[in-house]
Amino acid sequence: MRSIDVAILGATGVVGREMLRVLEQREVPVGRLKLLASPRSAGATLSFRGREHTVEAVTDEAFQGIDAALFSAGAGTSREWAPRAAARGAVVIDNSSAWRMDDAVPLVVPEVNPDAARERPRGIIANPNCSTIQLVVALAPLHRAARVRRIVVATYQAISGAGIEAVRALEAQQRALVAGEPAEPGPLSGQLAGNLLMHWKRDTASGYQEEELKMVHETRKILGDAEIRVSPTAVRVPVLNAHSEAVTVELARPMTATEARTLLTGAPGVELVDDFANGVYPQPLAASGRDPVYVGRIREDVGNPGGLQLWVVADNLRKGAALNAVQIAELVFAS
Numbered sequence: 001m002r003s004i005d006v007a008i009l010g011a012t013g014v015v016g017r018e019m020l021r022v023l024e025q026r027e028v029p030v031g032r033l034k035l036l037a038s039p040r041s042a043g044a045t046l047s048f049r050g051r052e053h054t055v056e057a058v059t060d061e062a063f064q065g066i067d068a069a070l071f072s073a074g075a076g077t078s079r080e081w082a083p084r085a086a087a088r089g090a091v092v093i094d095n096s097s098a099w100r101m102d103d104a105v106p107l108v109v110p111e112v113n114p115d116a117a118r119e120r121p122r123g124i125i126a127n128p129n130c131s132t133i134q135l136v137v138a139l140a141p142l143h144r145a146a147r148v149r150r151i152v153v154a155t156y157q158a159i160s161g162a163g164i165e166a167v168r169a170l171e172a173q174q175r176a177l178v179a180g181e182p183a184e185p186g187p188l189s190g191q192l193a194g195n196l197l198m199h200w201k202r203d204t205a206s207g208y209q210e211e212e213l214k215m216v217h218e219t220r221k222i223l224g225d226a227e228i229r230v231s232p233t234a235v236r237v238p239v240l241n242a243h244s245e246a247v248t249v250e251l252a253r254p255m256t257a258t259e260a261r262t263l264l265t266g267a268p269g270v271e272l273v274d275d276f277a278n279g280v281y282p283q284p285l286a287a288s289g290r291d292p293v294y295v296g297r298i299r300e301d302v303g304n305p306g307g308l309q310l311w312v313v314a315d316n317l318r319k320g321a322a323l324n325a326v327q328i329a330e331l332v333f334a335s
């Protein structure tokens, strides 16, 4: 891979900081590095490869000469700044929901649809929603072999997916719970410590949450199959990091658990952790800080013969965000 000049917009956030770690760990040949955020964080410093870098407030000039602009600063910021960064010649790889369903913006998971990254008329590539990424990495090998027709998925999403302030709020709530004191909701919609929440934006017409509808539409776009039916439920759980998913899948032909295990063994980005008889299955604590999408509890669906059930766990900050974005940059600047 050639050396690339990189900007990170949202560098001070949980995903931005993870991007720095991933770039460092994967030894991506980064030339110039621009760390960008809002004026609130201008002047702060972040470490990369043993050197302190100063965070700047985002400006048009900051993107001049940049090859890859990795965005993780929210949808509103992306809508404003992605076209401006692209106009300066940067390839924008955006983590927000702003561009994912735009027909002129590819939605890319490198293990699943790498070729989509080639056509990017707006100069923008979208990184899918974290829950969608781990779902499609696990299901793509099954889809290729036997065409996925229907997915029923319940997510168990960690608080790190809601950003740095939400992580701090949960930690304070957990301390208050232990002390028997009243807990402040902070940026959360209520108490998450000792509880479950469904606090994403509601889609009043359908009764779903936007987080759930993202999984419906993004899964179809990435797998390139508009016929796939997805029935999602998204739940926030008091886990610090790594999302889990209970997935029920129906294919165009019956598939045994043995065949699914064979297809998933060595599949790109997948690691099987599937020895339930001995209590071995994917867990968020073990997945945290690691790259693979862990798949386990593969079993033939007792309620729908021919179908399958799986348990899928991945680090939402890494494969669900920072790692996937860096992998896209590696793909684009491979030669």
Ligand SMILES: NC(=O)c1ccc[n+]([C@@H]2O[C@H](COP(=O)([O-])OP(=O)(O)OC[C@H]3O[C@@H](n4cnc5c(N)ncnc54)[C@H](OP(=O)(O)O)[C@@H]3O)[C@@H](O)[C@H]2O)c1
Pocket: 009, 010, 011, 012, 013, 014, 015, 016, 036, 037, 038, 039, 040, 041, 042, 058, 071, 072, 073, 074, 075, 077, 095, 096, 097, 128, 129, 130, 160, 161, 162, 163, 164, 165, 316, 317, 320, 321
């Ligand atoms: N967390 C996840 O697992 C995950 C997964 C997939 C996608 N995403 C997406 O990634 C994005 C960032 O998420 P996060 O969890 O890292 O959030 P976060 O911890 O709250 O960080 C937000 C970052 O965006 C910057 N920012 C906010 N408003 C800005 C503005 N107007 N101009 C420039 N910079 C601005 C913040 O800078 P300041 O320090 O100056 O405030 C900070 O660096 C979101 O779009 C989120 O949906 C997150």
